Amino acid sequence: MNEEIKHVPINKLRRRTAISFIVFGLLLSAGIFAFNRLYHQPLSEGYLQPGLRRSLQANEWFFEHVFSKGKLTKSYDKQDAAKNARVNGHAGMDGILDTNTWRLKVARAPGDTLTIDYHELLTLPKTEVVFDFKCVEGWDQVTWWSGVRFADFLKKYNLEAMQAKKYVGLITPDRKYFVGIDMASMMQPQTLLCYELNGKVLPQEQGYPLRLIIPVKYGIKHLKRIGTLYFSDIPPRDYWAEQGYDYYAGL
Ligand SMILES: Nc1nc2c(c(=O)[nH]1)N[C@H]1C(S)=C(S)[C@@H](COP(=O)(O)O)O[C@H]1N2
Ligand SMILES: [Mo]
Numbered sequence: 001m002n003e004e005i006k007h008v009p010i011n012k013l014r015r016r017t018a019i020s021f022i023v024f025g026l027l028l029s030a031g032i033f034a035f036n037r038l039y040h041q042p043l044s045e046g047y048l049q050p051g052l053r054r055s056l057q058a059n060e061w062f063f064e065h066v067f068s069k070g071k072l073t074k075s076y077d078k079q080d081a082a083k084n085a086r087v088n089g090h091a092g093m094d095g096i097l098d099t100n101t102w103r104l105k106v107a108r109a110p111g112d113t114l115t116i117d118y119h120e121l122l123t124l125p126k127t128e129v130v131f132d133f134k135c136v137e138g139w140d141q142v143t144w145w146s147g148v149r150f151a152d153f154l155k156k157y158n159l160e161a162m163q164a165k166k167y168v169g170l171i172t173p174d175r176k177y178f179v180g181i182d183m184a185s186m187m188q189p190q191t192l193l194c195y196e197l198n199g200k201v202l203p204q205e206q207g208y209p210l211r212l213i214i215p216v217k218y219g220i221k222h223l224k225r226i227g228t229l230y231f232s233d234i235p236p237r238d239y240w241a242e243q244g245y246d247y248y249a250g251l
């Protein structure tokens with residue numbers, strides 16, 4: 001069992017060490033280069049960079065083919081809902097929003113934007129959901145929300161053809177917070193453009209005048225203070241996905 005100890009001549013060792021350093025250096029440069037390409041492209045288009053997009057294709061397939069549109073998230077009784085719902089996340093929420101000037105912008109196509117005011121939204125058919133709201137930070141809370149079902153909203157504004165698009169993008173009026181959501185999840189019947197919490201006007205810090213409530217997703221996707229909504233076949237930019245969280249953030 002006595003193994004021979006191999007003596008490597010010192011000059012050979014030096015050469016190996018040098019080669020290791022060169023290989024390491026090359027790999028590191030390649031990594032930095034790839035990272036820069038991915039993250040330092042101009043981001044103005046509002047869409048995800050092609051590199052990140054490709055890595056999403058497996059998930060895209062899963063959500064299109066495996067995720068069932070009709071499946072409902074567990075609902076609870078209103079009396080089980082938290083009286084003081086937690087507030088979390090303030091990106092895109094600077095200042096007080098005024099509904100005298102706010103309009104929901106729906107970009108149907110480039111250069112074709114529908115604008116809808118707050119009072120008109122309140123006249124749309126109302127749906128309530130009471131569900132367990134889950135944040136990726138590890139807390140959850142049963143909460144009661146009301147608003148217009150996204151599916152009903154599309155119907156009301158003759159936007160049903162937009163269901164053919166793969167994604168919906170939502171952006172705050174200041175464009176500082178933004179999410180991208182697969183169409184199947186948007187069309188799920190508990191997904192709301194929400195304007196009430198606990199039966200009362202949505203508080204400013206919880207997204208007044210309009211926020212997304214999407215029980216099939218983690219909290220990061222429930223964008224507060226919607227400014228613009230748009231449709232797309234490529235994944236819209238997403239605030240937390242760009243920080244490394246799962247793009248779909250499904251439950
Ligand atoms: N505009 C905006 N919407 C947002 C966030 C944010 O930072 N800005 N944070 C998200 C996160 S991480 C969570 S958990 C929920 C929290 O909603 P709440 O404040 O009503 O509890 O909002 C989501 N929507
Ligand atoms: Mo969250």
